[in-house]
Amino acid sequence: MNTALYIHIPFCRQKCSYCSFVSAPLDKRAPAVIAALKQEMCLYPKNTKIDTVFFGGGTPSVLENNALPQLLAAARERFILSENSEITAEANPESVTPALLAAWRAAGINRLSFGVQSANDENLRLLGRLHTFVEAKKAIRYAREAGFEHINADLIYNLPGQSTAAFEADLHALLALGIDHLSCYALSIEEGTPLAEMPLPIQDEDIAVEQWMSAGRICAQYGLHRYEVSNYAKPGAQCRHNLHYWHNDPYFGLGPAAHGARRANGCWLRTANVPDINAYLQAVFGEGTLSQSTQIGREEEQFESIMLETRTTEGLRLAAFEARYGVRFTERYKTAIDCACAQGLATLSNTHFALTERGLLLQNRVLLSFMD
Ligand code: SF4
Known part of the structure; x- marks a missing residue:
């Protein structure tokens, strides 16, 4: 990747x-x-x-x-x-x-x-x-x-x-x-x-x-x-x-306030650089904390992938999800998927789970059912 x-x-x-x-x-x-x-x-x-x-x-x-x-x-x-x-x-x-x-x-x-x-x-x-x-x-x-x-x-x-x-x-x-x-x-x-x-x-x-x-x-x-x-x-x-970003792939974020995400020692890390320019310069050239890192748990990482990827009209790629997490998306989230499809907010094909136009407008509502 x-x-x-x-x-x-x-x-x-x-x-x-x-x-x-x-x-x-x-x-x-x-x-x-x-x-x-x-x-x-x-x-x-x-x-x-x-x-x-x-x-x-x-x-x-x-x-x-x-x-x-x-x-x-x-x-x-x-x-x-x-x-x-x-x-x-x-x-x-x-x-x-x-x-x-x-x-x-x-x-x-x-x-x-x-x-x-x-x-x-x-x-x-x-x-x-x-x-x-x-x-x-x-x-x-x-x-x-x-x-x-x-x-x-x-x-x-x-x-x-x-x-x-x-x-x-x-x-x-x-x-x-x-x-x-x-x-x-x-x-x-x-x-x-x-x-x-x-x-x-x-x-x-x-x-x-x-x-x-x-x-x-x-x-x-x-x-x-x-x-x-x-x-x-x-x-x-x-x-x-x-x-x-929308595929939840890794990126390095450089500069004041820049955010990043990457895998390190097997864990998914989100990083946020110090937002103040002077503090940033001091941290890079002298002392001080440059960046805060947050370790993201497996379930949360999966949820982030769903949240980000369903912003795209292509939708969440089922094969990529399974390859990354070793979890079959359609089985793990069957109830939430059925619920979104029944309400006309999403469609499921052999390859993708994608929100409809109405689903994109109501994405937060769809995501709620993926949080259980
Ligand atoms: S002030 Fe803000 S919105 Fe305006 S150009 Fe700069 S970053 Fe963009």
């Missing part, structure tokens, strides 16, 4: 109004963080086979042009990156330039993920984004000119007061750009963010469901199909890195 590598870049130009991720405005600690990330790679087993690399954040595109190429070179020295590795970098439209994208492409980055979020400039201002939709279009054009074929855009739905017609207009404007992947998440207003302090119309659950359904329908018109609750892709353009 190959491993995925996630590298968290904890810097942005400025904080968006809805953001609760670990990121800070870019400052003079950036070179130290790059050095620390390289150092942290040495904590993981040398020559581990890596299938996908994902530079997330934060905003990797705020760094110097040579930062990600340097990190990738260090990863190639420490690990074995497969020849057809998927290597993704997140970018924000206002901070990409042709020179940056050329440097990334030359280093082997072969997939971009743009934080577009909306095609409506008023919404972009509300979200505290620094770009306009015109700039997003320009960034995607630069990406194509630099030779990137695989381009994702993130889009947010259920914005305060947003009608379904307005969301659909956003979606059409974005999909018309010819991207091959879309991640589309409902806005979640987190406590402690500036957005939570604003007097905004209350978000409506029914509208969120309506918009999610229309995302599936409209994406299909452009040849993108839902393959996970919130993700849509053209055939062959699914994000392999995220599939690692």
Whole structure:
């Protein structure tokens, strides 16, 4: 089983109004963080086979042009990156330039993920984004000119007061750009963010469901199909890195606040790095705890696999489950499976247990019956 590598870049130009991720405005600690990330790679087993690399954040595109190429070179020295590795970098439209994208492409980055979020400039201002939709279009054009074929855009739905017609207009404007992947998440207003302090119309659950359904329908018109609750892709353009997560496969998480999961000494471990940038630097270069590890029991690991894999429309792979756990899924969970299928929330074939569209909306209800 190959491993995925996630590298968290904890810097942005400025904080968006809805953001609760670990990121800070870019400052003079950036070179130290790059050095620390390289150092942290040495904590993981040398020559581990890596299938996908994902530079997330934060905003990797705020760094110097040579930062990600340097990190990738260090990863190639420490690990074995497969020849057809998927290597993704997140970018924000206002901070990409042709020179940056050329440097990334030359280093082997072969997939971009743009934080577009909306095609409506008023919404972009509300979200505290620094770009306009015109700039997003320009960034995607630069990406194509630099030779990137695989381009994702993130889009947010259920914005305060947003009608379904307005969301659909956003979606059409974005999909018309010819991207091959879309991640589309409902806005979640987190406590402690500036957005939570604003007097905004209350978000409506029914509208969120309506918009999610229309995302599936409209994406299909452009040849993108839902393959996970919130993700849509053209055939062959699914994000392999995220599939690692949904298949509950191992991944190393590097950087402040990065999470990882892997087998060590026969146990399944989930790790979470310290979220504070200074504490992270101190832990890597001096003293302090870099990471908390949690040992996951066998039953819990199985449940996590069910929870993650049933997010995909392909569903849980019965043979892979049996190979990993030595347990026949259809026997161990017969009651829960029968119950979900009888309610029209799931289907069972010879190879997969998959949730229906309604089942994806009610996934928590389905999972409850797998908890016994
Ligand atoms: S660009 Fe992303 S990580 Fe940075 S502040 Fe905005 S939402 Fe948060």
